[in-house]
Amino acid sequence: MSAPRVLLVTGTSRGIGLGLARHYLAKGDLVCGCSRAPAALQDDGYTHFELDVSDESAVVAMVRAVVHRHGRIDVLLNNAGIASMNHALLSTAATARAIFSTNFHGTFLFCREVAKTMVRHKAGRIVNFATVATPLRLEGESLYAASKAAVESFTQVLARELGPTGVTVNAVGPTPVPTDLIKSVPKAKMDALLARQAIQRFGAIEDVINVIDFFLSPQSGFITGQVVYLGGVNG
Amino acid sequence: MSTPTQISAEKVRQLVISTLPPSAANLAGEVIFGPGGALDSLALVNFLADLEYRLAEEFGREVVLASEQAMSRSRSPFRDVPALTDYVVELLAQ
Numbered sequence: 001m002s003a004p005r006v007l008l009v010t011g012t013s014r015g016i017g018l019g020l021a022r023h024y025l026a027k028g029d030l031v032c033g034c035s036r037a038p039a040a041l042q043d044d045g046y047t048h049f050e051l052d053v054s055d056e057s058a059v060v061a062m063v064r065a066v067v068h069r070h071g072r073i074d075v076l077l078n079n080a081g082i083a084s085m086n087h088a089l090l091s092t093a094a095t096a097r098a099i100f101s102t103n104f105h106g107t108f109l110f111c112r113e114v115a116k117t118m119v120r121h122k123a124g125r126i127v128n129f130a131t132v133a134t135p136l137r138l139e140g141e142s143l144y145a146a147s148k149a150a151v152e153s154f155t156q157v158l159a160r161e162l163g164p165t166g167v168t169v170n171a172v173g174p175t176p177v178p179t180d181l182i183k184s185v186p187k188a189k190m191d192a193l194l195a196r197q198a199i200q201r202f203g204a205i206e207d208v209i210n211v212i213d214f215f216l217s218p219q220s221g222f223i224t225g226q227v228v229y230l231g232g233v234n235g
Numbered sequence: 236m237s238t239p240t241q242i243s244a245e246k247v248r249q250l251v252i253s254t255l256p257p258s259a260a261n262l263a264g265e266v267i268f269g270p271g272g273a274l275d276s277l278a279l280v281n282f283l284a285d286l287e288y289r290l291a292e293e294f295g296r297e298v299v300l301a302s303e304q305a306m307s308r309s310r311s312p313f314r315d316v317p318a319l320t321d322y323v324v325e326l327l328a329q
Contacts, residue, residue, distance in 0.1 A: 056299070064297050067288075116284035164277060 004045070005029045006070045008063070010053055010110060011080030013037040015179035019205035020077055020212070021046060032066045032073075035080070053080045053106030063113040072121050075216055076114040078107045078128045081148075085185055088142040096143050103147035104154070111158060115167060122166040125216050128155045130173035132233040136196055140189065148173075152227050152235075159225030168221065172211040173229035175203040198232020242294065242327050248320040250293060254286045255316075268313045279313060290323065298326045 007024050011017035012033030018040055021031045025045050032047045033039070039048035047069070051058035066073055082102045084095050107128050118124025130152050132138075133145040152171060159169040175197055176182050176190060194200045211228050214220060227235055259273040259282075266272040268279045283300045291297055305312050305322065312322030 057297075060297050060299055064291060116280075116287065119281055120284055120288070161277075 005074040006066070006072055007031045007075040007077065008066060008073050008110070008114060009033045009077040009079060010106065011035055012048070013040045016174070016177060016205055016208055017077075017079040020079060020209065023205075023209050029075075030070060032062075032070075034062060052102075053110065054101035056109055059106075059109040060113055063110070063117070067117050073114050073117055074124060076110060076118075076124070076126045077212065078110050078126070078151075080106055081129055083141070083144045083182070085140050085144070085189070087140060091143055099143045099147045100150070103144070104150045107151050108154060111154070111169070115158070115162060118167045119162065119165045124167040125220075126158075126167065126169040127212050127215050128169070128171040130155070130171040130227050130229070132173050132175050132193075132197070132229050132231060134173070135229060135233055135235045136193070138193065155227065156225045163224065166221075168215065168224040170215045170224060171227040172208055172215070173227055173233070173235075174208050175229075175231035175233065177203045177205060177208065196233070201231075203230050242324060244320055244324050246293075247323045247327070248316060250289055251286065251316055251319050251323065254289055255282060266315050267319065269311060272314070283313070286323075290327070294327055296327055298323075300326075302326075 007029050009017055009020050009024070009031055010033070012021045013035035017033065017035070021033050021041060024031050025043050030045045032049065034049040034051050034053065036050065036052055038050060039046070047066070049062045049065070051062060053059065063073070080102060082099060084091070084099055086095070111126055111128070114126065115124070128151050129148070131145065131148045133141045134149045134152060138145055155169050155171045162169060176193060182190065194202070207230050211230070215223060229235060255267070256274070256278060259267065268274050274282060287298060287300055300323075310318070312318050
């Protein structure tokens with residue numbers, strides 16, 4: 001019987017991150033999660049870290065603690081993210097900084113620290129989170145879409161930098177999934193967004209998991225630098 | 236495990252040298268990274284990652300070698316063993 005996989009999942013207090021943690025725990029994996037809030041689940045295979053993903057020293061300490069405890073990290077799912085829906089001309093500099101801190105800097109810091117241990121083991125899978133808001137150029141989501149565009153570019157360049165190491169780096173771009181992230185978006189806006197998808201419905205956590213499982217599959221070692229959007233949206 | 240006041244430059248130097256990949260292990264005074272260096276950028280990444288973990292094991296300190304301090308210097312602290320040793324001692328003493 002092989003050893004369970006060790007996953008690090010960010011943003012596990014709610015929404016997609018919590019769903020991912022539950023899914024992989026149910027599969028017998030060990031999950032180390034983090035969020036600014038206390039743990040939202042109790043499981044023998046789950047370890048929670050309370051931190052801000054843009055806090056460099058906290059990220060370094062968490063990654064080293066996970067490696068110290070489990071010896072390695074097989075999978076990094078950079079799910080933590082925040083959104084702010086507003087016209088660009090009505091957005092504040094503080095909002096821009098907060099969105100880029102969590103969405104881009106958080107993703108960068110976890111990629112950097114986890115990749116160090118993956119490179120040492122010459123194996124690992126990193127999945128970052130993009131969004132259909134970027135290719136759809138969604139009005140009212142300029143800061144969110146721009147922060148995720150940065151994540152996409154980072155994913156593609158990092159994939160090339162880590163190409164020779166056995167570590168793959170990909171991204172999944174969900175459509176709106178009914179979580180807290182979009183609860184404040186007006187229904188008319190959401191309907192207009194869904195109308196631009198080839199398949200016009202909300203995404204489900206299972207749709208996101210399906211793409212991630214593809215990236216994590218042992219047969220996907222030749223898949224890297226890819227951004228897969230759900231719902232029939234094209235980049 | 237050593238405390239910061241007990242950090243020996245010679246101990247750090249030996250750790251740096253023993254962490255270098257076999258192809259570069261005899262580089263005690265030579266260029267590690269940069270023009271004419273023994274390591275390319277990917278090898279440097281591997282080396283620094285290994286060194287961070289070994290420093291944590293040896294000294295109980297979590298350091299990030301590719302820090303603002305390192306990158307903002309006019310002379311890279313990664314260029315050779317003496318420079319890297321001095322830089323690590325400086326980091327561990329903070």
